[in-house]
Amino acid sequence: MEILLQQLFNSLTIGSVYSLVALGLTLVYGILHIPNFAHGALYMMGGYITLTMMTAFGFNYWVAMFVSILVVGLIGVLLERFVFRLLREAPPLHDKIAAIGILLFLEAFAQFVWGADFQTMTSPYGQVVTIMGLTFTMQRLLIIVSAIVVMILLYLFLKKTFTGASIIAMSQSREGASLVGININKVAMLTFMISGGLAAIAASLASPINLVFPGMGHLVILKAFVIIILGGMGSIPGAIVGGYILGFSESLGATYISNDYKDIIAFVLLVIILTVKPTGLFAKGER
Amino acid sequence: MKIMNKRTGLIALFVLAILFPLIFQNDYYTHMLTLSFIWAIAVYGINLLAGYTGYLSLAHAGFFAIGAYSLGLLTVKAEMNFWPALVLACLITSVVGLLIGVIALRTKEHFFAIYTLCVGYIIYLVIDKWDGLTGGVRGLIGINAPSNIGPITFETAESQYYLVLTFLVVVIFVIYRIVHSLTGRTFLAIRNSEELAQTIGISTMKNKLTAFVLSTFFAGLAGALYASFVRFIGPDIGSTAIMFDLLMYLLVGGIGTLSGPLVGTLMLVILSQNLQFLQEYRMLIFGPILTLIIIFYPRGISGSFFDWKRKRRNQTGNVLKPIKVEEG
Amino acid sequence: MFIETKNLTKKFGGLAAVNKVDFHIEKGKINAIIGPNGAGKSTFFNLISGFHRPSSGTVLFKGTDITKLPANKIAGLGISRTFQTTSLFEQSTVLDNVIVGHRLRTKSNLFDAILRTKRLKREEKACRDKAMEVIEIVGLTHASDKMVASISQEEKKRTAIALALATDPEIIFLDEPAAGINSDETQGLINLIKQLNQRGLTICLIEHKMSMIMNLADHIMVLNYGEKIAEGTPKEISSNDDVIKAYLGGSASA
Structure with missing residues (x-):
């Protein structure tokens, strides 16, 4: 029972990170129909920038994270402006390949600047707390709470502000949004900024319990794709729920099946889903 | 006249390829070219699917690895002769390709790309973790060079070069034949619009599966040749890094063109060998190149070259014959 | 009925x-x-x-x-059909677009393609002849070698009809x-x-x-x-x- 509870807690931690990454991916997909393969690289950049801010500039963890959000958000904006905007009318194949090019560049860039070594990020929240016989590190608690706060803020932004509403409108219909006078270019850049920011938050939160290295985004992005296919491409609640579901299945899988193969669970899940429903779960009707 | 020019050009190129090791007498160059030819075979496979049928598979490094490991295991652990093992390796890859294709091809566009990316990753993980069979991260060592055919041996760099060159020429010839046949036209119709292809009575699933299995066959062939050429294989040959390399060769050379895979592979392999100091960081240059190419020259070097030639021909009014479906 | x-x-x-x-x-x-x-x-x-x-x-x-x-x-x-917005292959000629329309009446497969068999040659000719025939019916013979991207909207409509006709409906x-x-x-x-x-x-x-x-x-x-x-x-x-x-x-x- 205790093991189960402990695992449940761990799965919440992992699930929170997955959800944040998947949220950014699904926002961009929902609005621009780009499967952003470079999103994992944005996540990786987020980790490195926070780490650098802390080690090289001696910034506080939160300040470092804030800088990271800004920088990665800016990278997102640049990508939209100078790459994806030029490909809006191009065949869908082109977006994917452009994204892969960006991914390769950012990874090589990280390796060039920070080296290929695995680095640790020491968080100020390394303490261990014990509640009802279960042990948690503060950092893990922090991940869960912060993720929820970020999700609530995002929800409020999308639902309660005009800018947020225009993002939602555009995800429902690009033509419709442009008819009611929404500036598509601005919304697209904003979406990429939020997407990058979310990736930076996720990486900054997760790095203290994982490691920082150029390839740290690989598995995360693949899993985020699995999540948004699970939750419906472009669906925001789907990304959140899907993230927690995947976190949960992985923790259970690691405990009861094999730790070696736990990373395969997500992909097997995806293969099963797409085998049964080739257009993904919750596909929006048939054409 | 025009065809004669093209033919003489091809013959000249072929003669150059044959004479190359004799002229340079440099094992390093010979080795490098052999390796490029092997990669090019895999890229031709990807091109048949992505370039001519419109399905971007990101699992082909995995199929390359399946071909390589099949050959490695069959020759090292089962102590089979190279030649039957080569045939079996290609068959194994194609059968796995068939099984995956049946499911993967029900998905389209983004779903297909993501699905195959995940399939590729599963293949990589299985090779990496299945220690008992594949040797895991330690890899598989001691793979033999191709065994003799009668008096012909394949121990030297030159002989292996000629062997791989032969395979490459056959692969290009086969793909040329396919692309310029009714089957090739069918593939192109699917790439253009699956809906339209169906209304003109084309069974899209059957044709997509044909293209997919063929492309995995070529990837498997390349993998098997790689294993016997390099003599050592590790799980990394199935990684996404290799997949992205192959994709880059294809795009720089020209997706959906006949010469693109060879042009792109040769150029980039030679370039990265000469930028040896950049080895680790070559993606700093190649990454942006990939992105820029797809934005400004989506048909790559070969495609853009033929587009340019066509434009020039039209301008000079020297319109002899309209260009065929996809020249290059 | x-x-x-x-x-x-x-x-x-x-x-x-x-x-x-x-x-x-x-x-x-x-x-x-x-x-x-x-x-x-x-x-x-x-x-x-x-x-x-x-x-x-x-x-x-x-x-x-x-x-x-x-x-x-x-x-x-x-039973053949056209679409409201036809997705013809723009970077190819009218003729090449229409040829594949007769594919469903042919049998040659991959091996015919690789070996370039008599059957393939015969069927390729049949497809080409069929295409020329239907292009003539829709009145596009003069444009058969033009790129689809360079012909008028009305000619595209005719090409789409030719493609549908090539299936022998x-x-x-x-x-x-x-x-x-x-x-x-x-x-x-x-x-x-x-x-x-x-x-x-x-x-x-x-x-x-x-x-x-x-x-x-x-x-x-x-x-x-x-x-x-x-x-x-x-x-x-x-x-x-x-x-x-x-x-x-x-x-x-x-």
Whole structure:
């Protein structure tokens, strides 16, 4: 029972990170129909920038994270402006390949600047707390709470502000949004900024319990794709729920099946889903 | 006249390829070219699917690895002769390709790309973790060079070069034949619009599966040749890094063109060998190149070259014959 | 009866796009389906041509049930169609676009391709001859070597019809063939449709321009909100109260 509870807690931690990454991916997909393969690289950049801010500039963890959000958000904006905007009318194949090019560049860039070594990020929240016989590190608690706060803020932004509403409108219909006078270019850049920011938050939160290295985004992005296919491409609640579901299945899988193969669970899940429903779960009707 | 020019050009190129090791007498160059030819075979496979049928598979490094490991295991652990093992390796890859294709091809566009990316990753993980069979991260060592055919041996760099060159020429010839046949036209119709292809009575699933299995066959062939050429294989040959390399060769050379895979592979392999100091960081240059190419020259070097030639021909009014479906 | 639908229904998430439509198409005639935008005309086409599986009801072709056949099999039976917006291969010539239309009548496979067998050569010639023949029928012989990207909208429409004809159909469904072209060109297309019909081809077209249909069709069905509200000769249709109401009401509110 205790093991189960402990695992449940761990799965919440992992699930929170997955959800944040998947949220950014699904926002961009929902609005621009780009499967952003470079999103994992944005996540990786987020980790490195926070780490650098802390080690090289001696910034506080939160300040470092804030800088990271800004920088990665800016990278997102640049990508939209100078790459994806030029490909809006191009065949869908082109977006994917452009994204892969960006991914390769950012990874090589990280390796060039920070080296290929695995680095640790020491968080100020390394303490261990014990509640009802279960042990948690503060950092893990922090991940869960912060993720929820970020999700609530995002929800409020999308639902309660005009800018947020225009993002939602555009995800429902690009033509419709442009008819009611929404500036598509601005919304697209904003979406990429939020997407990058979310990736930076996720990486900054997760790095203290994982490691920082150029390839740290690989598995995360693949899993985020699995999540948004699970939750419906472009669906925001789907990304959140899907993230927690995947976190949960992985923790259970690691405990009861094999730790070696736990990373395969997500992909097997995806293969099963797409085998049964080739257009993904919750596909929006048939054409 | 025009065809004669093209033919003489091809013959000249072929003669150059044959004479190359004799002229340079440099094992390093010979080795490098052999390796490029092997990669090019895999890229031709990807091109048949992505370039001519419109399905971007990101699992082909995995199929390359399946071909390589099949050959490695069959020759090292089962102590089979190279030649039957080569045939079996290609068959194994194609059968796995068939099984995956049946499911993967029900998905389209983004779903297909993501699905195959995940399939590729599963293949990589299985090779990496299945220690008992594949040797895991330690890899598989001691793979033999191709065994003799009668008096012909394949121990030297030159002989292996000629062997791989032969395979490459056959692969290009086969793909040329396919692309310029009714089957090739069918593939192109699917790439253009699956809906339209169906209304003109084309069974899209059957044709997509044909293209997919063929492309995995070529990837498997390349993998098997790689294993016997390099003599050592590790799980990394199935990684996404290799997949992205192959994709880059294809795009720089020209997706959906006949010469693109060879042009792109040769150029980039030679370039990265000469930028040896950049080895680790070559993606700093190649990454942006990939992105820029797809934005400004989506048909790559070969495609853009033929587009340019066509434009020039039209301008000079020297319109002899309209260009065929996809020249290059 | 040539083509017949019985109780044909298609629901998208609870909403009926086509609701219990009984319709028949007579051989050798020009049939038409009209109705305001969103009346379910295109969906009806998609059901017959196998693109959508009906929620209920049946489609019969010469008495055989074809309801569950996939689109490519239906094409094989001799039922061909065009789309409102045709997705031709722009970077290729008219001829190359049309050649593949005859592919379904050929048998050569991968091995024929690799070995370049006699069968392949024979069939390639058959496809090319067929393409030239239908290109001539639609009056594009002069443009057969032009890139599709460089020809006019009207010529593209004709190319799409040629592609449909290359499949050797007995009936051809045309989805708004006159959409997006001017009235002179429309007259040219009307002549082409009449000419095809005189060659013995059965025609069924969708149109929302009433005027065009009235001079052309022998038999008309009117759809509104997915339901058949009238069927008959142009004369009967033009004096039908329900039709007038739907059309005037529909366009007035639109």
